[in-house]
Amino acid sequence: MRLSMAAILLCGSLVQGAYAQVPAPKETTAGPAPAGPQGPFRMPASERRNIADNPSWTAPQKPFRIYGDTWYVGPRGLGIFLVTAPAGDVLIDGGVPGDAPLIEANVRALGIDLHDIKWILNSHAHSDHAGGMAQLARDTGAQVIANAADAPLLERGGRDDPEYGDRFPFPPVHVARTVTDGEVLHLGDLLLTAHSTPGHTRGNTTWTWMSCEGARCLHLVDVGSLSAPGFRLIGNPKYPDVLEDFEHGFAVVAALPCDIPLAPHPGMVDFWERVAKRERGDANALVDPAGCRAYAKDARESFEAQLAKQRADAASARRP
Numbered sequence: 001m002r003l004s005m006a007a008i009l010l011c012g013s014l015v016q017g018a019y020a021q022v023p024a025p026k027e028t029t030a031g032p033a034p035a036g037p038q039g040p041f042r043m044p045a046s047e048r049r050n051i052a053d054n055p056s057w058t059a060p061q062k063p064f065r066i067y068g069d070t071w072y073v074g075p076r077g078l079g080i081f082l083v084t085a086p087a088g089d090v091l092i093d094g095g096v097p098g099d100a101p102l103i104e105a106n107v108r109a110l111g112i113d114l115h116d117i118k119w120i121l122n123s124h125a126h127s128d129h130a131g132g133m134a135q136l137a138r139d140t141g142a143q144v145i146a147n148a149a150d151a152p153l154l155e156r157g158g159r160d161d162p163e164y165g166d167r168f169p170f171p172p173v174h175v176a177r178t179v180t181d182g183e184v185l186h187l188g189d190l191l192l193t194a195h196s197t198p199g200h201t202r203g204n205t206t207w208t209w210m211s212c213e214g215a216r217c218l219h220l221v222d223v224g225s226l227s228a229p230g231f232r233l234i235g236n237p238k239y240p241d242v243l244e245d246f247e248h249g250f251a252v253v254a255a256l257p258c259d260i261p262l263a264p265h266p267g268m269v270d271f272w273e274r275v276a277k278r279e280r281g282d283a284n285a286l287v288d289p290a291g292c293r294a295y296a297k298d299a300r301e302s303f304e305a306q307l308a309k310q311r312a313d314a315a316s317a318r319r320p
């Protein structure tokens with residue numbers, strides 16, 4: 001169920017031509033859109049419509065402690081995480097364009113100064129996770145750090161995506177620093193590791209770090225999206241090696257040390273069900289050492305079904 005929920009969410013919206021956006025950027029709370037290389041950002045009408053299909057992506061959610069120094073600061077439907085440390089704080093992902101004020105309000109509600117955020121990491125360069133990053137970087141002064149393979153897509157604001165083309169742009173993000181597979185970022189004592197889990201995008205990244213409560217330190221994993229919503233898996237000239245990339249991603253996620261699985265879309269790891277269980281008194285409800293493996297297995301099965309269908313369709317199209 002865990003993947004199918006996310007897949008329905010993503011694919012469902014794609015069928016209608018998008019994977020979502022904020023409401024009409026009511027010329028957003030952010031004030032005027034920043035001018036990028038292509039001029040001020042303008043959200044296409046198709047993206048505006050899609051917010052209606054994914055209202056959780058902008059739905060307020062009270063921030064809370066996940067474990068140790070890891071906090072949930074996103075809207076209800078997008079996993080956006082803050083990891084705090086004496087040397088500075090790290091934000092992972094930025095929601096859809098227009099989500100920045102909500103995320104910033106959540107950070108402040110935790111008593112944290114926005115300027116304590118030193119880095120903003122990205123899971124992947126799609127508009128539902130990178131859309132608010134330009135504004136967040138501006139408002140916090142933080143550096144954006146992203147996988148080298150996604151940096152160009154971030155810098156061009158999601159345009160010319162190998163699967164989506166120009167359908168889902170976002171305000172271009174200046175990437176101050178890039179990372180490659182296995183690279184460990186050090187912010188004082190806080191270590192965050194970038195694991196390349198490509199396929200969903202070329203630079204799709206699973207971030208891992210540890211958070212402690214007393215002497216109990218746990219592996220937290222923000223698993224990269226392993227879905228292929230609406231993707232052309234065979235013969236896409238813009239991504240000819242997409243199958244190999246997905247295979248690599250499944251294997252990486254399945255093998256990670258994983259105590260608390262988190263995800264850019266919380267439904268990918270049944271996050272809210274676990275939170276509800278914890279609220280009912282099960283203090284360990286977020287801990288699931290098999291969670292990453294289970295997610296990878298479900299994702300692989302969905303992917304293989306999707307691929308088999310595309311192969312069958314291609315074969316029948318070739319028949320006279």
Ligand SMILES: [Zn+2]
Nearest residue numbers: 124126200225
């Ligand atoms: Zn995506």
